[in-house]
Amino acid sequence: MQRVRLVLVGVGNLGRRFCEVLVRQTSLLESRYGLHLHLVGAADSRGAAYEPARGLDPGRVASIKRRGGSVGEYPGAGRRGWSAELLVATASADVLLEASPVNLRLGAEPGLSCIRTALRRRMHVVTPNKGPLVLAFDELHALAETHGVELRYDGAVAGGLPALNLGQRDLRGAMIYRMEAVPNLSTGLVMDLVSCGATWEQAVARAREEGTLEGDGSWDLEGWDAAAKLVILVNAVLGQPARLEHVAVGGIRGLDAELLIGAREQGSRYRLLATARRRPDGTYGLSVRPVPLAPDHPLGRLGPRAMGITFQTDIYGTITAIIDEEDPVPSAATMLRDVLDIYSGDARR
Numbered sequence: 001m002q003r004v005r006l007v008l009v010g011v012g013n014l015g016r017r018f019c020e021v022l023v024r025q026t027s028l029l030e031s032r033y034g035l036h037l038h039l040v041g042a043a044d045s046r047g048a049a050y051e052p053a054r055g056l057d058p059g060r061v062a063s064i065k066r067r068g069g070s071v072g073e074y075p076g077a078g079r080r081g082w083s084a085e086l087l088v089a090t091a092s093a094d095v096l097l098e099a100s101p102v103n104l105r106l107g108a109e110p111g112l113s114c115i116r117t118a119l120r121r122r123m124h125v126v127t128p129n130k131g132p133l134v135l136a137f138d139e140l141h142a143l144a145e146t147h148g149v150e151l152r153y154d155g156a157v158a159g160g161l162p163a164l165n166l167g168q169r170d171l172r173g174a175m176i177y178r179m180e181a182v183p184n185l186s187t188g189l190v191m192d193l194v195s196c197g198a199t200w201e202q203a204v205a206r207a208r209e210e211g212t213l214e215g216d217g218s219w220d221l222e223g224w225d226a227a228a229k230l231v232i233l234v235n236a237v238l239g240q241p242a243r244l245e246h247v248a249v250g251g252i253r254g255l256d257a258e259l260l261i262g263a264r265e266q267g268s269r270y271r272l273l274a275t276a277r278r279r280p281d282g283t284y285g286l287s288v289r290p291v292p293l294a295p296d297h298p299l300g301r302l303g304p305r306a307m308g309i310t311f312q313t314d315i316y317g318t319i320t321a322i323i324d325e326e327d328p329v330p331s332a333a334t335m336l337r338d339v340l341d342i343y344s345g346d347a348r349r
Helices: 013-033 058-066 084-090 111-120 130-147 163-170 185-195 200-209 224-238 257-265 329-343
Strands: 002-009 035-044 047-050 078-080 095-098 124-126 176-182 247-249 269-278 284-293 306-313 318-324
Touching: 002 013, 002 084, 002 111, 002 329, 013 035, 013 058, 013 329, 035 058, 035 084, 035 329, 047 084, 084 111, 095 111, 095 329, 111 124, 111 130, 124 329, 130 224, 163 176, 163 224, 163 306, 163 318, 176 224, 185 200, 185 257, 185 269, 185 306, 224 247, 224 269, 224 284, 257 269
Parallel strands: 002 035, 002 095, 095 124, 247 284
Antiparallel strands: 035 047, 047 078, 176 269, 176 306, 269 284, 306 318
């Protein structure tokens, strides 16, 4: 049995559910993969907990967070006032799971600093956090290579959908002519609600109540979340250095409700489509914009809680993958998938 010591930064929607997944899957991980995932530390915005010997009970961590507490309250191991950065700089661990909020407008902190520190300390890093990857993709990969560790982020672009794995691993040897993705859940839900007669205000409020839209929603509704995910996909799968300023971004705010209603009546659905189209010179043009997708489009039948990606290739044809994500559990479980990919030679069984 191989013991892998984990430190978790960010115990919100994804981090808490990862703890619940860890409790649920422990027996399977040990029997199938010979791995014992040992949570030794966790941090949220109000404190941290660290227990290097006995470890933390992930079920107890989840329980504390469900009732609105901080991991700094963890009995015997809680450290009120400890920052995530301090925990990562102090803890003896094998893997950092970085699941803090994106915070791109604030320099992707604390995630970016935590990831840099972990890589320099020779910890593997697994993260669904888009922010650090959008701002420092090449730097973080170079750090990982220099220090001989892995940087994995399969959950950063489309929730639980293995879009990066599909593009990087399963399309090897192919030329990708066009990549289209619907990587944002909340915009599809909002547009579907409006197309069924809700006002924009009602639709946004409903998405916020269901937890798919956070804050004032502008990051999602103005197209920046989808653009950030496209940037990661283009860097990781297409090998083209890309930044947010390379993407022509259009959001869904200001769309005429009658357009959405009319499209639905004709059997189409509007979706915020992220596209990379190969140009004659070999570069890719990048865009994010709301478009009506007909039922015969590979992504034209996505439901209000679905995401998907389509690759048009020269030798593998057109490949589409779709996920229905009714809650954040699949997104949280991508961290487990990445850990298994690092540690288990049989992880793809």
